[in-house]
Amino acid sequence: xxxxxxxxxxxxxxxxxxxxxxxxxxxxxxxxxxxxxxxxxxxxxxxxxxxxxxxxxxxxxxxxxxxxxxxxxxxxxxxxxxxxxxxxxxxxxxxxxxxxxxxxxxxxxxxxxxxxxxxxxxxxxxxxxxxxxxxxxxxxxxxxxxxxxxxxxxxxxxxxxxxxxxxxxxxxxxxxxxxxxxxxxxxxxxxxxxxxxxxxxxxxxxxxxxxxxxxxxxxxxxxxxxxxxxxxxxxxxxxxxxxxxxxxxxxxxxxxxxxxxxxxxxxxxxxxxxxxxxxxxxxxxxxxxxxxxxxxxxxxxxxxxxxxxxxxxxxxxxxxxxxxxxxxxxxxxxxxxxxxxxxxxxxxxxxxxxxxxxxxxxxxxxxxxxxxxxxxxxxxxxxxxxxxxxxxxxxxxxxxxxxxxxxxxxxxxxxxxxxxxxxxxxxxxxxxxxxxxxxxxxxxxxxxxxxxxxxxxxxxxxxxxxxxxxxxxxxxxxxxxxxxxxxxxxxxxxxxxxxxxxxxxxxxxxxxxxxxxxx
Amino acid sequence: xxxxxxxxxxxxxxxxxxxxxxxxxxxxxxxxxxxxxxxxxxxxxxxxxxxxxxxxxxxxxxxxxxxxxxxxxxxxxxxxxxxxxxxxxxxxxxxxxxxxxxxxxxxxxxxxxxxxxxxxxxxxxxxxxxxxxxxxxxxxxxxxxxxxxxxxxxxxxxxxxxxxxx
Numbered sequence: 001x002x003x004x005x006x007x008x009x010x011x012x013x014x015x016x017x018x019x020x021x022x023x024x025x026x027x028x029x030x031x032x033x034x035x036x037x038x039x040x041x042x043x044x045x046x047x048x049x050x051x052x053x054x055x056x057x058x059x060x061x062x063x064x065x066x067x068x069x070x071x072x073x074x075x076x077x078x079x080x081x082x083x084x085x086x087x088x089x090x091x092x093x094x095x096x097x098x099x100x101x102x103x104x105x106x107x108x109x110x111x112x113x114x115x116x117x118x119x120x121x122x123x124x125x126x127x128x129x130x131x132x133x134x135x136x137x138x139x140x141x142x143x144x145x146x147x148x149x150x151x152x153x154x155x156x157x158x159x160x161x162x163x164x165x166x167x168x169x170x171x172x173x174x175x176x177x178x179x180x181x182x183x184x185x186x187x188x189x190x191x192x193x194x195x196x197x198x199x200x201x202x203x204x205x206x207x208x209x210x211x212x213x214x215x216x217x218x219x220x221x222x223x224x225x226x227x228x229x230x231x232x233x234x235x236x237x238x239x240x241x242x243x244x245x246x247x248x249x250x251x252x253x254x255x256x257x258x259x260x261x262x263x264x265x266x267x268x269x270x271x272x273x274x275x276x277x278x279x280x281x282x283x284x285x286x287x288x289x290x291x292x293x294x295x296x297x298x299x300x301x302x303x304x305x306x307x308x309x310x311x312x313x314x315x316x317x318x319x320x321x322x323x324x325x326x327x328x329x330x331x332x333x334x335x336x337x338x339x340x341x342x343x344x345x346x347x348x349x350x351x352x353x354x355x356x357x358x359x360x361x362x363x364x365x366x367x368x369x370x371x372x373x374x375x376x377x378x379x380x381x382x383x384x385x386x387x388x389x390x391x392x393x394x395x396x397x398x399x400x401x402x403x404x405x406x407x408x409x410x411x412x413x414x415x416x417x418x419x420x421x422x423x424x425x426x427x428x429x430x431x432x433x434x435x436x437x438x439x440x441x442x443x444x445x446x447x448x449x450x451x452x453x454x455x456x457x458x459x460x461x462x463x464x465x466x467x468x469x470x471x472x473x474x475x476x477x478x479x480x481x482x483x484x485x486x487x488x489x490x491x492x493x494x495x496x497x498x499x500x501x502x503x504x505x506x507x508x509x510x511x512x513x514x515x516x517x518x519x
Numbered sequence: 520x521x522x523x524x525x526x527x528x529x530x531x532x533x534x535x536x537x538x539x540x541x542x543x544x545x546x547x548x549x550x551x552x553x554x555x556x557x558x559x560x561x562x563x564x565x566x567x568x569x570x571x572x573x574x575x576x577x578x579x580x581x582x583x584x585x586x587x588x589x590x591x592x593x594x595x596x597x598x599x600x601x602x603x604x605x606x607x608x609x610x611x612x613x614x615x616x617x618x619x620x621x622x623x624x625x626x627x628x629x630x631x632x633x634x635x636x637x638x639x640x641x642x643x644x645x646x647x648x649x650x651x652x653x654x655x656x657x658x659x660x661x662x663x664x665x666x667x668x669x670x671x672x673x674x675x676x677x678x679x680x681x682x683x684x685x
């Protein structure tokens with residue numbers, strides 16, 4: 001029997017040379033006359049170990065981390081293909097690596113385990129059980145199950161998914177749509193991409209269930225252009241699901257239709273805002289729409305539309321399969337289920353950490369992350385993307401919970417965490433937040449379009465000590481206008497990183513105590 | 520990306536438009552897919568194409584121009600043979616992204632949004648390639664590279680140059 005060797009083909013591994021490793025393994029095995037079966041799996045999310053090569057043995061899969069093509073010959077010499085763990089890159093049984101073993105994998109249960117493009121692999125690992133359950137239920141019952149699970153929008157806004165679906169279910173409309181927001185543009189996030197590349201069928205299944213729930217027969221997945229591998233994986237999986245009768249005019253023999261199409265973005269960050277995304281699918285500039293009307297009532301092409309993030313939709317199959325109560329039993333307070341934490345930036349062990357809500361930031365940074373990559377003290381962490389607040393050490397005992405973060409004037413958002421060590425200049429990062437807003441603003445509302453440019457100028461003056469105390473007052477006033485006067489979160493939340501940096505790290509802005517009073 | 524002789528552009532664009540007609544109609548929602556297809560084939564969207572696109576979609580030239588220029592991804596001038604994008608977002612900054620960018624500027628002899636003196640390379644900023652746990656990241660043409668130190672940058676660039684020459 002041939003030996004099964006797994007080399008991930010997701011883009012995180014590819015960016016670190018996984019294709020070269022895979023070819024070296026095939027070449028070396030052929031030279032040595034060893035029969036192998038190469039499987040291109042997805043990533044386990046242990047990104048700090050990529051390329052993470054695994055070898056199937058009767059005792060489970062044995063891992064070898066950070067494999068370079070130059071290591072391959074030595075790995076064969078050390079008998080890695082028999083699961084021998086003597087080579088320095090050996091990690092032992094992959095599922096016993098504490099980083100992975102301590103996680104609660106619900107949404108990401110199959111990532112890295114299966115061949116992402118194999119429908120039979122997907123079904124052998126619990127796939128499509130949720131859909132088969134859903135086709136026995138009425139739309140209202142599916143919506144009720146999602147509502148009871150406590151699932152909230154994982155894109156960042158944390159709006160209860162079931163309530164959104166219920167609005168669409170009850171809305172009159174001749175054609176309803178399911179739109180998946182896969183425009184994952186925030187720095188520090190990659191969980192959507194991991195789902196799409198490493199387990200694309202789970203997203204397709206989740207969207208199909210959403211379609212059955214609200215009576216939508218068409219779906220779109222809007223993926224950013226920076227994710228070509230995700231687009232390819234989804235298109236491949238959609239083709240496979242369609243041929244298997246799991247998409248199309250008669251979904252799994254239910255007599256109901258659901259068709260799915262991938263749309264490619266074009267490098268506009270603002271299209272991650274739901275109404276801008278809808279405009280973009282319609283072929284227009286990605287300019288934010290005023291709300292109301294809500295997309296649930298008048299969304300894509302003016303029709304009732306469910307628009308959800310990748311992770312929200314990908315969490316639906318497990319809820320239908322295992323039941324709302326099962327999902328609801330994880331978490332704390334009003335944050336139910338699991339959150340895929342994305343640990344990134346200056347951190348030793350960056351990657352995807354799916355956990356029930358309630359774990360503290362400090363546990364994530366040190367127990368999982370192992371401290372900074374540079375070995376210097378961690379200074380600040382930005383949670384929730386470029387529009388999230390910077391948290392100083394005094395706030396790291398906060399549990400990951402939407403409400404606990406809101407109470408600190410911070411956002412948990414999608415659970416993306418970017419770590420900065422003590423070499424970070426927080427005034428420079430605050431300036432960057434304004435600059436980013438200026439580059440990416442859609443331009444529709446003045447506070448965002450103009451405010452961001454003025455924000456860069458004011459921070460430049462603060463840093464140059466040009467009437468600093470007065471400029472600080474001006475910056476706060478500007479942030480107040482952006483917060484309260486912007487049409488969407490782009491301008492409305494840029495003040496979060498800016499003001500949190502200013503409030504928690506005033507010394508980086510050249511501020512000394514009493515400066516603002518003196519002005 | 521194989522840039523074509525643009526004298527061929529009208530025929531290429533015509534073929535692409537034909538592919539996107541559904542039930543005899545070219546709906547506006549096909550505009551982005553059409554623009555992507557044009558850029559995939561030609562390497563950029565020739566400004567001359569705007570009028571024909573406007574007619575085909577029954578839009579004003581201003582509307583088509585507005586869409587093309589809104590999206591950072593769409594180019595209206597021929598691309599360099601090799602485009603190097605350096606991520607400028609927070610996670611990459613936390614791992615030496617600024618140092619990497621200065622190095623890239625020096626290595627290519629040009630600033631952001633510019634072409635190198637021989638026209639072979641373009642240096643562009645990009646805001647997040649999604650490789651934030653293995654920062655800093657760059658993209659050379661279609662390939663993303665993570666954990667890029669200045670030394671690794673030079674190696675990758677040399678590789679891209681040899682590929683170019685081949």
